[in-house]
Amino acid sequence: MKQPPLIIPDRVDVPAAVEQTLANGVKLYMLACDEFEVVRMTFVFHAGVSMQKKPFTASATANLLGEGTVAFDSVEIAERLDYYGSWFDVNIDRDYVYVTFCSLRKFFAQTAEVAEQIILHPVFPEKEVATYCAKRRQQLAVERRKIDTVVREAFARALFGAEHPYGMSSEERCYDDVRRDDLAELYARLYTADNCFVVCSGRLDESVVERVRSMAQALPAMGMRDEAAFPSPSTRHRVHVGFPSAVQSAIRIGRMLFDRRHPDFVGMQVVATVLGGYFGSRLMQNLRGRHGYTYGVMAAMVNFDRAGYLAIATQVASEHTADALREIYAEIERLREELVPQEELSIVKRMMIGEMMRILDGPFGVADVTIENILCGMDNSATAEAVDTILSTTPEDIRRLARQYLAREDLVETVVGRPFAEAEGSAAEPAAR
DSSP: OOOOOOOOOSOOOOOOOEEEEOTTSOEEEEEEOTTSOEEEEEEEESOSGGGOSSTTHHHHHHHTTTSBBSSOBHHHHHHHHHHTTOEEEEEEOSSOEEEEEEEEGGGHHHHHHHHHHHHHOBOOOHHHHHHHHHHHHHHHHHHTTSHHHHHHHHHHHHHHOTTSTTTOOOOGGGGGGOOHHHHHHHHHHHSSGGGEEEEEEESOOHHHHHHHHHHHHTSOOOSSOOOOOOOOOOOOSEEEEEOTTOSEEEEEEEEEOOOTTSTTHHHHHHHHHHHHSSTTSHHIIIIIIITOOOSOEEEEEEEOSSOEEEEEEEEEEGGGHHHHHHHHHHHHHHHHHSOOOHHHHHHHHHHHHHHHHHHTSSHHHHHHHHHHHHHTTOOTHHHHHHHHHHHHOOHHHHHHHHHHHOOGGGOEEEEEESOOOGGGTOEEEOOOO
16 A cells, blocks of 8 residues: 555644624624534533632533533423434533533434523522532542642642632632532523623534523623733742652643744743643653653643643652753753754644644534634634744744743742652742641
């Protein structure tokens, strides 16, 4: 067999969404794709963890939307969706809640009947709330016995500060204080027309559009968008969390930078990919390939609504913690001092564009990219612009960005594991439970 030629597209065009603004202010974005006999609709609410007034209420509200409504209990909801082969999912991050429904086009009406109840008429039954909180408290206690959970939370605190909405983490016992009325209050405050937009993709005939429009139109308009108060970040540059029983150390290195709207965000995505964004990256070749310190290491740019940062993450054997840190900083310094070879940069560009093409394969991926662009205040032309930026990035650009943003003194280092560097002046946090 002859291998087909490798074709690297010089442009990636994402279909533009048809936008409508309803009387109550909700924006609908329609992405028609008639060759697929499916419909997906996602309601996006600005109701993430950073918007809560009481610990764990944002995630509890989102996750309990489908556990009982005015018309259906949780069993009926599950059975109705299962019967029609439909799918319902809720995701929550620091800023937003994403409530998604998928169905075959021929069963959309039946799916929409359930979706309408979940979006507009959840009741948060007392028993379901109590069961959820007890279960989540136990799960969180178990998760916090793992170094990857501890380092993730410690790194967020180091970047933003323990009181910042992006850095805050709460004790498991706070689940004991979550009440049904707390969820009802958060739902009434944040699941509103002012805090929502809707993205639909797939086979969108007029009956589908009208049903989605009717559902979105029923969201109450409060007249203003509820915004959380954001303090200025308070960054600590070196944090070591003692975890005496650990056989590995979890490492996070990075720094506060900027969100996706910044002109250097895509360029820094290229830098992160060179450093640790794919299996053949420099950190993988070094830490795994040459030294065998780890099974995996990654580097990526992270985008929030009001901030963005670079993160490098890995776990290494405890005895190699200092060695791994030294090699990570050495690879960063290489980017600051040496030009990346054109051949290596070409591989990185192919990896990044290939991943983008994979995500955009089908109406659901297009919808996900559309949501991300909307959240950043952009339309889908931003994706083509990002590809242009990736393709035009030069070795000189990589070195310039690394020199500008990756100075050693600006980096935040968080390590969770057995003590290894007290003599080097690490700021210690209490030992993990």
